[in-house]
Amino acid sequence: MSHDSGWMAYRSLTRDPSVSDRKVNRALVRRIFGYAGKYRTLIIFFLITLVFVSLLSVAQPLMIPRLVDDGINKGNAQVVTVMALIIAVLAILDAALGLVSRWFSARIGEGLIYDLRTEVYDHVQRQSVAFFTRAQTGALISRLNSDVIGAQQAFTSTLGGVLGNLISLVIVLTAMFILSWQVTVVSLLLVPLFLFPARYMGRRLQSMTRESMGLNAAMSTQMTERFNVAGALLVKLFGRPEDEAAAFSGRAERVRDIGIRMAMANRWFFTALALVASLATAIVYGLGGNLVISGVLTLGTLLALVGLLAQLYGPLTALSNVRVDVMTALVSFERVFEVLDLLPMVQEAADARPLPSGPLSVEFEAVRFRYPGASEVSLASLEAVARDEAAVEISDVLTGISFVVPAGTMTALVGPSGAGKTTTTALLTRLYDVTDGCIRIGGMDIRDATLASLRDGVGVVTQDSHMFHDTIRANLLYARPDATEAELLEACASAQIGGLIDQLPEGLDTVVGDRGHRLSGGEKQRIALARLLLKGPRVVVLDEATAHLDSESEAAVQRALDTALEGRTSVVIAHRLSTVRRADQILVIESGAVAERGTHDELLARGGTYAELYRTQFSDDAFAGIDAD
Ligand SMILES: Nc1ncnc2c1ncn2[C@@H]1O[C@H](COP(=O)(O)OP(=O)(O)OP(=O)(O)O)[C@@H](O)[C@H]1O
Numbered sequence: 005m006s007h008d009s010g011w012m013a014y015r016s017l018t019r020d021p022s023v024s025d026r027k028v029n030r031a032l033v034r035r036i037f038g039y040a041g042k043y044r045t046l047i048i049f050f051l052i053t054l055v056f057v058s059l060l061s062v063a064q065p066l067m068i069p070r071l072v073d074d075g076i077n078k079g080n081a082q083v084v085t086v087m088a089l090i091i092a093v094l095a096i097l098d099a100a101l102g103l104v105s106r107w108f109s110a111r112i113g114e115g116l117i118y119d120l121r122t123e124v125y126d127h128v129q130r131q132s133v134a135f136f137t138r139a140q141t142g143a144l145i146s147r148l149n150s151d152v153i154g155a156q157q158a159f160t161s162t163l164g165g166v167l168g169n170l171i172s173l174v175i176v177l178t179a180m181f182i183l184s185w186q187v188t189v190v191s192l193l194l195v196p197l198f199l200f201p202a203r204y205m206g207r208r209l210q211s212m213t214r215e216s217m218g219l220n221a222a223m224s225t226q227m228t229e230r231f232n233v234a235g236a237l238l239v240k241l242f243g244r245p246e247d248e249a250a251a252f253s254g255r256a257e258r259v260r261d262i263g264i265r266m267a268m269a270n271r272w273f274f275t276a277l278a279l280v281a282s283l284a285t286a287i288v289y290g291l292g293g294n295l296v297i298s299g300v301l302t303l304g305t306l307l308a309l310v311g312l313l314a315q316l317y318g319p320l321t322a323l324s325n326v327r328v329d330v331m332t333a334l335v336s337f338e339r340v341f342e343v344l345d346l347l348p349m350v351q352e353a354a355d356a357r358p359l360p361s362g363p364l365s366v367e368f369e370a371v372r373f374r375y376p377g378a379s380e381v382s383l384a385s386l387e388a389v390a391r392d393e394a395a396v397e398i399s400d401v402l403t404g405i406s407f408v409v410p411a412g413t414m415t416a417l418v419g420p421s422g423a424g425k426t427t428t429t430a431l432l433t434r435l436y437d438v439t440d441g442c443i444r445i446g447g448m449d450i451r452d453a454t455l456a457s458l459r460d461g462v463g464v465v466t467q468d469s470h471m472f473h474d475t476i477r478a479n480l481l482y483a484r485p486d487a488t489e490a491e492l493l494e495a496c497a498s499a500q501i502g503g504l505i506d507q508l509p510e511g512l513d514t515v516v517g518d519r520g521h522r523l524s525g526g527e528k529q530r531i532a533l534a535r536l537l538l539k540g541p542r543v544v545v546l547d548e549a550t551a552h553l554d555s556e557s558e559a560a561v562q563r564a565l566d567t568a569l570e571g572r573t574s575v576v577i578a579h580r581l582s583t584v585r586r587a588d589q590i591l592v593i594e595s596g597a598v599a600e601r602g603t604h605d606e607l608l609a610r611g612g613t614y615a616e617l618y619r620t621q622f623s624d625d626a627f628a629g630i631d632a633d
């Protein structure tokens with residue numbers, strides 16, 4: 005117990021003092037207790053065991069007067085044996101109850117971590133894409149890790165620590181006063197002697213702790229940024245490994261130095277605590293010894309006082325820092341709640357219905373859109389470089405787009421870079437909601453459709469398809485977990501990737517590597533197509549890869565596409581001549597609006613923007629030949 009409370013006192017010194025200026029917010033406290041309600045019974049048992057642990061540790065020294073005065077001094081062997089046995093039993097009970105109490109606190113603490121963590125995870129994954137384009141992954145992960153743990157400590161350590169220390173302090177002081185008020189008053193005189201340097205040390209430790217957290221974060225940021233395929237590639241192609249190593253060693257060096265300083269500060273604290281306790285013991289022996297000689301105290305009482313003294317300083321220091329402790333815990337809760345209170349931008353309507361069955365048409369009606377600003381989608385605290393964007397006028401990316409894709413037909417979007425093609429397709433899957441106008445699928449406003457039916461109804465293949473670091477099979481099954489082996493193989497065959505999978509030694513169980521980097525661009529795209537085929541959506545959105553594939557992969561992807569788009573309603577951002585030629589309708593998007601529309605031949609005959617793009621953008625092999633003529 006005494007070591008525990010000493011450590012707790014130390015820990016409370018490492019807390020950030022800036023938080024203690026804050027006011028306790030009642031609503032926040034009520035909300036926290038809402039989470040704790042589930043553990044009410046456990047908490048009650050935990051507090052009861054704490055009370056008993058404190059009582060038992062004070063009870064042990066209180067047995068000494070009888071042992072010494074009535075036993076040893078009077079030569080009564082029986083009393084000595086009985087009292088020694090009682091002390092032993094008390095010690096065993098104390099130890100056992102300490103274990104039980106730890107079990108309760110662990111159950112409550114880990115339970116709370118689990119509850120908060122799963123809730124935050126679920127909430128974060130329901131945020132709109134806009135949120136993820138803003139928030140820093142590292143900052144988010146730290147909410148799920150350190151803040152959740154910090155919040156949990158409010159419950160077990162702080163709640164338990166405050167109560168346990170308070171009880172210990174009251175009992176120890178009462179017992180000491182009853183035994184000898186003179187000795188108690190003198191030993192309390194030493195308290196300020198210890199508390200003032202301890203508070204000074206605390207301030208230094210606080211700033212060191214904050215600094216060390218920042219330094220550690222900087223060090224791990226470099227690791228997470230560089231140690232993934234994309235980051236490592238960039239370093240290989242552009243970076244200078246020596247500079248990278250130097251930057252890292254600089255950071256690691258600062259972590260090392262602050263570690264040494266903190267270790268020493270820590271040692272100073274415990275040394276001071278032990279020294280003050282020893283000095284107090286010496287004083288108690290000196291003063292108490294004289295009192296024993298003059299007959300005011302018995303020897304047993306003196307020894308009991310010394311025993312109690314050891315339990316005085318730890319709780320005292322810990323309690324002197326309680327406010328910082330409690331506030332730190334509240335701040336952690338606040339930071340977790342801040343994330344939980346962020347409403348996703350895109351939400352399902354209360355009376356949402358599934359999309360209608362059968363083939364689906366797609367219709368854009370006077371759609372305007374601008375990307376939301378930072379304040380609308382994210383938390384400033386999750387962005388490392390949050391700037392005040394209020395001053396910047398955000399302009400519309402789409403300025404009124406209308407078109408209809410009849411069910412089962414294909415519409416190609418073409419246009420210069422930055423025109424708004426990807427943005428248009430993002431709206432179709434409700435990655436963002438339109439600012440004005442309306443998008444209908446199968447005649448139904450997509451804001452009235454359930455998110456699940458929209459997910460099932462619309463399939464997307466992006467330019468750079470993402471894959472989880474897992475097997476090909478697992479990545480495919482992500483689209484449809486209940487797909488059979490035969491269905492998997494069929495999808496792969498249709499996507500023209502069956503041959504490759506047959507060649508791989510582990511077939512479908514080959515691990516694709518971080519973000520699918522172990523596959524070529526064309527292979528990855530075909531696997532993405534296989535994934536789409538498995539899902540079997542009625543509407544397909546496709547952003548063709550801009551990267552040029554060799555003619556063999558090109559042809560394979562083309563065949564895969566034919567299968568994927570057959571009989572489906574599709575919106576394709578086209579970069580290949582073969583795609584635009586096949587489209588039932590081509591929309592030329594320019595500056596967020598439809599500049600031209602028609603079939604390939606119609607638009608070519610018009611000699612407008614499309615004809616121009618046709619000459620410059622669609623550098624198809626076959627076409628390049630024609631162009632040269
Ligand atoms: N998440 C975003 N937040 C703010 N602005 C964005 C965001 N994504 C795109 N934009 C802006 O919207 C405009 C349209 O971008 P979009 O990605 O739709 O172009 P695109 O037609 O697909 O171009 P490309 O052919 O190069 O892929 C661009 O000016 C771009 O800078």
Ligand SMILES: [Mg+2]
Nearest residue numbers: 425426427547
């Ligand atoms: Mg794009």
